[in-house]
Amino acid sequence: MKILVCIKQVPDPEMPVRVDEQGRVVRPEGDLKYWMNRADEFAVEEAILIKEAGFGTTVDGLTVGPEHAAQVLERAMGMGADNGVHILLQEEDFLSPLNTASYIAAYALNKGYDLILTGVMGEDHMQGQVGAMLAELLGFPCATSVIFERIRDERGAVYVEREIEGGLRAALELDLPAVLTVQTGINKPRYPTLSNLLRAKKQKALVVESHILGAAKDREKVVRACYPGKSRAGLMLEGCGKDKAVRLLEILEKEALLFCGQQRE
């Protein structure tokens, strides 16, 4: 069985992000930290679990991104993926989900993948489109928000449960090849092992220049970025930690939300 896992490198969401006067998203100069998109980490783990269950599985990790995105392939291989594929972008620019999906589809076409996994959503732009678009471009069946899967090898199919609203799951079976987008919490992603990381360093990912694959024409344009409005007072407490603690206590007492003077029964 041949599995492709699509992995995005995203900036650490705790890092500051600002909007400049032209309405563009900017990041302060300096050390930008990147990591593997969380949902994709679960997708890598799920692929490794399938590999460990047998089926003569090989796992390829793939990312679309600039040079520094190679880090996530190293991590995926450190977790146990066999190979890395880096679709290299020349610039850091915002790439539309259709563009990303088109690059992946152009690479994956006729490579004989039985299963393509990716995370349900990228935590930076939160669009949740690449997996579903990739399936459509390749003509594969697709299930999103997958919280459980089992390969039914004898049937050439995969059984999945999708997490839907209201504490429910939708169960379905998909013929292989198929695309699944994986929901966080489906498993417990492992840490990379040292021996796998050393192998990853030596092995190097296959690099494919994105322009060879051909870009899709943009169908949307980000015209400007801005800050969201406030829906409540948003009183920012000032002073040192202790000042803020005192002030918070006063506010909660005034709002009758905390009764310090009262003995609890």
Next chain:
Amino acid sequence: MASLEPSVSINDKTFNIMKQAIVIIAECRSGNPSPVTYELMTLAEKIRQAHPMSVKAVVLGDEVEKASQEIAEATGASVLGIQNPHLKYYSGELYKDLLHQCLPGMNPAFVLVSQTTQGMDFAPGLAVRLGASSITGVNGVSWDGNNLCFSRDAYNGKIVLEILPLMEATVLTVQPGAFKAMKPETTATPEPVEIRLSTAESRNTRSLGIIRCEQKDASLAEADVLVAAGRGIGSRENVALIEQLATLFPRSAVAGSRPVCDSGWLEYKKQVGLTGATVSPGLYVACGISGAMAHRVGMQGSGFIVAISTDPNAAIFNIADVCICEDLTTFIPLFIEECKRKKKGPV
């Protein structure tokens, strides 16, 4: 030869306003339209203010008559029901096939879908098949007299992006709760509902039904005060701090965001948000929670919101009454100490 039919120009595209339509894909639960369907109607109205077009709705399912009738009566939109015996359960493959068959004939300039697990499953693929622009997570619309842009959150809700669609047709998935459900239109005379029967089957997927695996924690709904932990608490050990803070309040409980539950620091039944519980306690103390939409939708109805985060730009501060930009591992002990001191002291 110029067309005699009225047309307007938006986003540098000429729309034939007699022919083009806004098409709403209704979402139903047990044969009834979900409230999100009427929220889509509100967005359709906003688009129509910029640019008048007819509004149509499509209902898919194994029994569509009742829901189609209800939508037609409530909104005055013309409704197409597609009844297929294989749609007892949602099937992404069948949805895409059936919509791809009927939509081109309706000339949609905009196709509106709810951003639910169902909408997100078929909308991006449908957009690819239609050659349409695709924008997910839409929570606003703006019109400057020339361009119609749609806004969506990015970076955990810290930034809003305004996006301009460039294609003839655009598929939008719309954030539930972002638009208030339209009041039922009582004056409009409903157009007759059209029901089409279909027996098409999906080729590569088989829907097997719905599994209930609800994990509910009554303590979340009953609590007057919820102290909630987010990924920003940093480690499992710091859950104890959150618990200590909660014990200061009578009738309180500890809750968490999805990443905290995914990490196993709290049980899933403690999860608040889109895929967890929706709560509205008197006081909600958000500790280390970034405030992405997925969490906000579960707690924004709380009476009073206090947010503690080290990130001064955290989106949670936009919906909080009181914001504390501090490291919670130092701030919470300070606050607990302050409470104890006050309790002991003269009243």
